[in-house]
Amino acid sequence: MTKQHANWSPYDNNGGTCVAIAGSDYCVIAADTRMSTGYSILSRDYSKIHKLADKAVLSSSGFQADVKALQKVLKSRHLIYQHQHNKQMSCPAMAQLLSNTLYFKRFFPYYAFNVLGGLDEEGKGCVFTYDAVGSYERVGYGAQGSGSTLIMPFLDNQLKSPSPLLLPKQDSNTPLSEAEAVDLVKTVFASATERDIYTGDKLEIMILKADGIKTELMDLRKD
Amino acid sequence: MSQSAVDVPPKGGFSFDLCKRNDMLTQKGLKAPSFLKTGTTIVGLIFKDGVILGADTRATEGPIVADKNCEKIHYMAPNIYCCGAGTAADTEAVTDMVSSQLRLHRYQTSRDSRIITALTLLKKHLFSYQGHVSAALVLGGVDITGPHLHTIYPHGSTDTLPFATMGSGSLAAMSVFEAKYKEGLTRDEGIKLVAEAICSGIFNDLGSGSNVDICVITKGNNEYLRNYMEPNPRTYVSSKGYSFTKKTEVLLTKITPLLERVEITEVGEAMEE
Numbered sequence: 001m002t003k004q005h006a007n008w009s010p011y012d013n014n015g016g017t018c019v020a021i022a023g024s025d026y027c028v029i030a031a032d033t034r035m036s037t038g039y040s041i042l043s044r045d046y047s048k049i050h051k052l053a054d055k056a057v058l059s060s061s062g063f064q065a066d067v068k069a070l071q072k073v074l075k076s077r078h079l080i081y082q083h084q085h086n087k088q089m090s091c092p093a094m095a096q097l098l099s100n101t102l103y104f105k106r107f108f109p110y111y112a113f114n115v116l117g118g119l120d121e122e123g124k125g126c127v128f129t130y131d132a133v134g135s136y137e138r139v140g141y142g143a144q145g146s147g148s149t150l151i152m153p154f155l156d157n158q159l160k161s162p163s164p165l166l167l168p169k170q171d172s173n174t175p176l177s178e179a180e181a182v183d184l185v186k187t188v189f190a191s192a193t194e195r196d197i198y199t200g201d202k203l204e205i206m207i208l209k210a211d212g213i214k215t216e217l218m219d220l221r222k223d
Numbered sequence: 224m225s226q227s228a229v230d231v232p233p234k235g236g237f238s239f240d241l242c243k244r245n246d247m248l249t250q251k252g253l254k255a256p257s258f259l260k261t262g263t264t265i266v267g268l269i270f271k272d273g274v275i276l277g278a279d280t281r282a283t284e285g286p287i288v289a290d291k292n293c294e295k296i297h298y299m300a301p302n303i304y305c306c307g308a309g310t311a312a313d314t315e316a317v318t319d320m321v322s323s324q325l326r327l328h329r330y331q332t333s334r335d336s337r338i339i340t341a342l343t344l345l346k347k348h349l350f351s352y353q354g355h356v357s358a359a360l361v362l363g364g365v366d367i368t369g370p371h372l373h374t375i376y377p378h379g380s381t382d383t384l385p386f387a388t389m390g391s392g393s394l395a396a397m398s399v400f401e402a403k404y405k406e407g408l409t410r411d412e413g414i415k416l417v418a419e420a421i422c423s424g425i426f427n428d429l430g431s432g433s434n435v436d437i438c439v440i441t442k443g444n445n446e447y448l449r450n451y452m453e454p455n456p457r458t459y460v461s462s463k464g465y466s467f468t469k470k471t472e473v474l475l476t477k478i479t480p481l482l483e484r485v486e487i488t489e490v491g492e493a494m495e496e
Contacts, residue, residue, distance in 0.1 A: 039429045190459035197429040223425045223432035
């Protein structure tokens with residue numbers, strides 16, 4: 001007697017792509033604004049980027065209901081931290097919190113593919129890349145979501161991160177200027193939009209620097 | 224020698240011997256290979272002087288766009304064209320096959336092909352494959368009996384309609400037709416409506432995209448307007464461009480001779496002629 005499988009799934013995939021690039025004194029976080037289900041579009045104007053702390057910005061693709069729930073948990077934990085320590089959480093601290101929060105639901109995961117970007121304690125850009133259950137790593141750049149397989153190889157070619165196995169320890173942040181990194185992000189999203197049906201509509205770019213956050217919006221193909 | 228060779232039926236076609244094995248494999252968790260589907264929005268409508276067919280140009284393989292500008296309006300006869308949705312290989316093969324059959328029939332009968340001939344040939348073929356040939360078609364043309372428009376479903380059923388849509392974007396396109404279609408449209412009104420319906424599919428259905436192809440068929444004349452509209456230009460091209468200078472890194476060069484070199488000294492007599 002074969003095992004009966006559920007014909008209802010608690011998850012859905014709302015598509016979308018998120019990218020982050022770390023620079024010497026900035027961090028660029030970008031995501032498209034299309035939210036879809038199956039072959040239909042739910043929204044052309046849905047932001048997947050969320051500010052968690054002054055120096056930490058989270059971008060998540062996947063199941064947006066789980067993403068919203070995850071953001072709520074992180075927001076409340078951050079508030080408690082602020083009450084207890086009288087300061088905002090740093091990006092590496094937020095990174096660990098996110099990892100623990102995801103692993104907490106190891107056996108009924110948040111269907112969220114996250115990229116966390118921000119500035120570390122020294123003011124250098126940092127990007128953390130995650131899987132659905134909380135395995136994370138600090139990297140120089142990262143991409144998650146439906147278009148990640150199209151984008152990652154190009155970023156690898158242009159921004160090749162040195163292997164963490166090589167000694168002495170090399171800086172994984174890109175030497176590119178802020179304008180060049182933004183140009184790279186725009187090119188990469190325009191290309192991913194051509195070939196991935198779940199990526200498109202508009203591109204939201206957030207640039208984090210020591211003095212504040214700047215947001216830019218660019219049109220993408222709407223088909 | 225293998226004793227388990229699969230028998231091919233005497234008249235060709237599909238052999239379903241491996242179906243049980245495939246079922247067993249899928250139960251064990253093996254995923255079947257995916258097909259190239261055309262996602263697609265295809266439409267047709269009858270106007271005052273004939274038939275207008277329209278189609279988008281995106282071919283998808285799952286979530287990836289395999290072809291950004293493919294042709295979905297297939298030639299059947301000088302006065303008959305057919306739009307195809309479903310598995311790309313199936314639509315191509317079935318329309319090519321019936322197109323050849325129609326040509327041979329024209330030679331034999333010395334008459335222009337009729338749409339109902341193409342219709343019957345297609346539906347008979349699709350029915351005999353019980354839906355396994357995944358081709359959903361919008362067939363249209365003008366023959367001696369007038370303009371005709373039909374839809375053909377993968378299992379072999381057909382409809383005769385004044386306006387029709389098929390494919391994943393059919394609901395988006397049909398909503399436009401139902402709102403704006405009326406009898407006796409002029410050529411320009413008809414083209415505008417077909418383009419609007421296809422655009423609705425292109426922008427609202429993720430399986431359809433890129434450009435609009437249109438084909439206008441009237442008595443004694445057809446016009447294939449390839450890429451009639453291109454509403455999706457690339458949004459950003461970097462002004463400075465990107466270079467790919469990193470070549471493959473050579474880590475080690477080592478030559479290993481496969482055979483030992485043997486020195487041959489001239490010994491013995493020369494060969495006899």
